[in-house]
Amino acid sequence: MSSYVLLAGYAAGWAVVFGTFVSVYHRRKQAALAQLESWFPEHRERELYYALTDAGDKVPSATLQSALIKRAVTDVQRAIELQTKKQTLSALVKAGSIGEDVWTQFQAAEAELENEMIDIVQEANTIRPGWGQGIFQIASEILGHQKIRELQTKTERREQGAKDVQIRYKYYFDELARKRTEWQKDEAARVPFVTPRDKSDDEN
Amino acid sequence: MKYTFDESGVGFNYYLLSFLVLTVVPTTLSQLFARVSRNNAPKTKKHYTLKQRLDQKPLVTKKLLFIVVGWAAIAYLVNQVLNTPVEPSTAWDPFDILGVSTGATPGEIKKQYRRLSLQWHPDKVDPEVQEEAGDKYIQITKAYKVLTNDDAREMYEKYGHPDGRQTYEMIIALPHWLVESHTSPFVLAVYGLLFGLLMPMFVGRWWYRSMRLTKDGIYNKTMGLFFKELKEGATVPDILELLTASTEYTLNPGYQPEDDKTIAKLAERVKEEVERVSGEAFLRSEKYPSDVAYKVKVLLYAHLYRVDVGEDRLREQQQIVVIKALHLMVGIQHIFEAYSWLQPTFYAIEIAQMLVQAVPQYDSPLLQLPHINRDVVEEVSFRKPMAASIFKLLDLEKSERRRLLHCLPADQYDEAVSVMNMVPRIFLQNPTFKVIGDSIITPRAIITFTVDITLNGVNAPITPVTPKAPKMLVDADRMDLNDVELSDSKDDGVDRLMANPQALLAKVPEVYAPYYSLNKHSFWWLILGDPKSNRFTLSPIRITDLSSSKAIKVQFQAPNSPGTYALTMFLKSDSYVGCDLRQKLEFVVHDASELPYESEPEDDISEPEADSLAGQMAQMRNQQAGGGNQPDEDTSDDE
Numbered sequence: 001m002s003s004y005v006l007l008a009g010y011a012a013g014w015a016v017v018f019g020t021f022v023s024v025y026h027r028r029k030q031a032a033l034a035q036l037e038s039w040f041p042e043h044r045e046r047e048l049y050y051a052l053t054d055a056g057d058k059v060p061s062a063t064l065q066s067a068l069i070k071r072a073v074t075d076v077q078r079a080i081e082l083q084t085k086k087q088t089l090s091a092l093v094k095a096g097s098i099g100e101d102v103w104t105q106f107q108a109a110e111a112e113l114e115n116e117m118i119d120i121v122q123e124a125n126t127i128r129p130g131w132g133q134g135i136f137q138i139a140s141e142i143l144g145h146q147k148i149r150e151l152q153t154k155t156e157r158r159e160q161g162a163k164d165v166q167i168r169y170k171y172y173f174d175e176l177a178r179k180r181t182e183w184q185k186d187e188a189a190r191v192p193f194v195t196p197r198d199k200s201d202d203e204n
Numbered sequence: 205m206k207y208t209f210d211e212s213g214v215g216f217n218y219y220l221l222s223f224l225v226l227t228v229v230p231t232t233l234s235q236l237f238a239r240v241s242r243n244n245a246p247k248t249k250k251h252y253t254l255k256q257r258l259d260q261k262p263l264v265t266k267k268l269l270f271i272v273v274g275w276a277a278i279a280y281l282v283n284q285v286l287n288t289p290v291e292p293s294t295a296w297d298p299f300d301i302l303g304v305s306t307g308a309t310p311g312e313i314k315k316q317y318r319r320l321s322l323q324w325h326p327d328k329v330d331p332e333v334q335e336e337a338g339d340k341y342i343q344i345t346k347a348y349k350v351l352t353n354d355d356a357r358e359m360y361e362k363y364g365h366p367d368g369r370q371t372y373e374m375i376i377a378l379p380h381w382l383v384e385s386h387t388s389p390f391v392l393a394v395y396g397l398l399f400g401l402l403m404p405m406f407v408g409r410w411w412y413r414s415m416r417l418t419k420d421g422i423y424n425k426t427m428g429l430f431f432k433e434l435k436e437g438a439t440v441p442d443i444l445e446l447l448t449a450s451t452e453y454t455l456n457p458g459y460q461p462e463d464d465k466t467i468a469k470l471a472e473r474v475k476e477e478v479e480r481v482s483g484e485a486f487l488r489s490e491k492y493p494s495d496v497a498y499k500v501k502v503l504l505y506a507h508l509y510r511v512d513v514g515e516d517r518l519r520e521q522q523q524i525v526v527i528k529a530l531h532l533m534v535g536i537q538h539i540f541e542a543y544s545w546l547q548p549t550f551y552a553i554e555i556a557q558m559l560v561q562a563v564p565q566y567d568s569p570l571l572q573l574p575h576i577n578r579d580v581v582e583e584v585s586f587r588k589p590m591a592a593s594i595f596k597l598l599d600l601e602k603s604e605r606r607r608l609l610h611c612l613p614a615d616q617y618d619e620a621v622s623v624m625n626m627v628p629r630i631f632l633q634n635p636t637f638k639v640i641g642d643s644i645i646t647p648r649a650i651i652t653f654t655v656d657i658t659l660n661g662v663n664a665p666i667t668p669v670t671p672k673a674p675k676m677l678v679d680a681d682r683m684d685l686n687d688v689e690l691s692d693s694k695d696d697g698v699d700r701l702m703a704n705p706q707a708l709l710a711k712v713p714e715v716y717a718p719y720y721s722l723n724k725h726s727f728w729w730l731i732l733g734d735p736k737s738n739r740f741t742l743s744p745i746r747i748t749d750l751s752s753s754k755a756i757k758v759q760f761q762a763p764n765s766p767g768t769y770a771l772t773m774f775l776k777s778d779s780y781v782g783c784d785l786r787q788k789l790e791f792v793v794h795d796a797s798e799l800p801y802e803s804e805p806e807d808d809i810s811e812p813e814a815d816s817l818a819g820q821m822a823q824m825r826n827q828q829a830g831g832g833n834q835p836d837e838d839t840s841d842d843e
């Protein structure tokens with residue numbers, strides 16, 4: 001009799017162990033999925049576009065169109081990023097340099113972007129029939145311009161920063177300039193020095 | 205057959221003992237050797253040495269505890285085994301029972317039997333030993349029978365006993381208490397706990413912990429961030445900014461409440477120095493505005509621009525930040541390499557140099573020398589713009605060098621010069637592109653690139669100037685080999701060997717890096733690539749055993765179409781600024797039709813073997829004469 005009790009207890013014990021294992025595993029997996037951040041930051045242009053469509057008929061069609069183009073620009077930018085990174089990422093994940101979860105993120109982003117692009121084409125066609133084919137063309141041109149402009153502002157900002165530094169640390173640069181004129185005088189007074197290297201060159 | 209359990213516990217003890225020895229001995233050995241390898245204190249000067257161990261191991265680890273307990277258990281078990289009497293299980297031996305030697309004659313046997321049977325006959329002994337005597341008498345009779353009777357002898361020879369087959373006893377090496385029915389619930393419980401609970405728990409914990417880190421030991425989250433953010437146009441400040449956002453830094457050093465004040469104060473000074481020297485604004489990052497990231501940025505820039513952080517707590521944390529940053533750069537470099545981006549990879553290598561030497565980007569390599577601060581560098585580079593690198597300074601005449609560094613007192617000057625001589629100076633020789641077994645390079649063939657790298661700057665002692673040796677200048681405590689040009693191949697061989705007595709010294713030199721608190725050895729990166737297209741021809745190769753000279757051999761595939769291809773070979777130090785070498789090379793790919801006609805291998809043996817050997821020799825000579833790879837003569841120190 002007691003051996004049956006023991007057997008039942010043993011089986012129950014294992015059932016508990018396996019149950020715990022399975023539940024812990026799934027809970028952790030769920031938590032990891034929930035924690036999985038998206039590849040891209042939030043899509044502000046899309047939010048703006050939907051906010052405008054929700055506002056109803058008050059919004060003029062031109063505004064809606066430009067909002068959609070802006071949304072398409074962001075999507076083109078993202079598509080280019082995903083396309084250029086895909087091969088390298090898969091190589092890195094295979095090599096073990098990057099974790100699997102980044103790959104999961106990437107695939108989620110890809111799937112989302114695909115839906116997003118289909119969505120844009122549909123929206124474009126509802127605003128103006130036949131516009132769906134051309135919108136990404138326009139968007140990529142705008143993107144090119146945008147990049148050039150960004151580069152320009154970056155350079156301008158750096159130049160401005162350098163100018164500011166010159167003004168802010170004027171005392172130091174003035175002192176340096178003073179020292180330099182001194183050194184220059186000092187050097188000019190000296191007989192020109194010939195390095196051994198120069199000499200050997202002369203011989204040859 | 206009869207099964208019994210191990211009553212005395214000897215068998216079980218043996219089993220436990222062997223198990224323990226198999227686990228405890230390797231653990232002890234690994235512990236002992238780990239202690240030895242960890243003891244690599246830096247031999248060069250350090251401004252600050254790290255007090256905290258980065259791996260943070262307490263004195264009494266679990267491993268140590270296991271070893272101590274394990275050895276104690278082994279000692280106990282050995283004692284047990286030695287002290288337990290084991291009954292000798294002797295075989296039934298008729299000679300032994302009769303007390304005669306094995307080869308006794310029948311006469312002797314008979315005599316002994318008589319004597320013994322008289323002695324042990326049950327009717328002739330005292331009543332109290334009668335029983336024992338009866339047994340003994342039977343045994344004696346049996347033994348006698350075996351030795352004299354043929355049937356009994358046959359039985360004995362077959363089964364080892366005159367009565368035929370004996371019961372066969374098996375002892376299971378488990379102590380009896382383990383299998384008794386009233387202890388079985390406990391045994392089951394322990395078993396279940398061990399295999400049902402503890403083992404899955406440990407495996408799970410190990411698994412989830414290892415899932416968080418990549419192969420290089422960097423957090424997955426950090427690498428994910430790096431991968432998302434790194435672009436081909438990434439600059440050094442971009443990469444440094446990205447580093448500060450690593451998950452590693454939130455864990456260590458993290459952000460403490462007292463940092464509010466100290467970091468703000470330090471940031472003021474760092475900002476001034478950084479902006480004045482680099483001309484770039486120093487601000488809290490817009491992308492990673494967290495407190496930790498800002499703190500790490502301040503500490504990192506304070507390190508690069510050598511701003512004293514003021515207190516030991518921050519000094520300690522700064523070192524942790526720097527050491528970790530070098531580790532993180534490995535991951536960043538892996539990403540760049542995977543894209544095969546040339547310039548960003550250079551930035552990654554240069555950041556490592558900058559971190560080890562605490563010299564910011566575009567700043568003078570002279571700053572690596574002791575006592576030479578930015579003011580001295582300013583003066584030297586103004587007075588002699590050509591002498592702004594360590595090697596150029598070394599090549600100057602002694603008096604001229606002393607004049608340029610006149611602001612240093614004599615002892616400081618000597619120290620600076622001695623460090624100058626420690627800085628590795630690299631030379632390349634005989635770079636060749638070759639296809640093994642062919643005289644020319646054909647499309648898609650596997651090209652073997654070979655080059656000899658010679659290191660001359662590391663503690664090179666004065667060598668006797670031989671008449672045949674190239675022009676040398678013996679100055680200070682170092683011999684100068686600058687005049688040995690790359691193209692100067694006629695002086696190869698003997699002289700090069702003589703100029704390299706440390707060829708025997710197969711030890712990689714330690715890096716002089718006073719601002720980096722760990723012991724660091726000087727390694728090199730070899731990169732073949734095309735700077736115009738910003739791509740590698742060959743992924744960077746790390747050279748970790750360059751102590752004097754080394755022949756490097758790498759292989760890659762030739763391009764698809766014939767033509768002349770230019771590529772540049774880069775040799776970059778992983779720890780010194782301004783020691784890198786760049787060499788433009790080119791190789792010619794010929795059309796496959798230009799290959800000398802090779803006849804199909806024939807079965808005909810009549811052809812003399814000497815002929816084919818001669819042919820091979822000729823081919824080899826051809827290869828050496830013209831490989832179509834004429835290296836450009838310009839070698840320039842990178843930057």
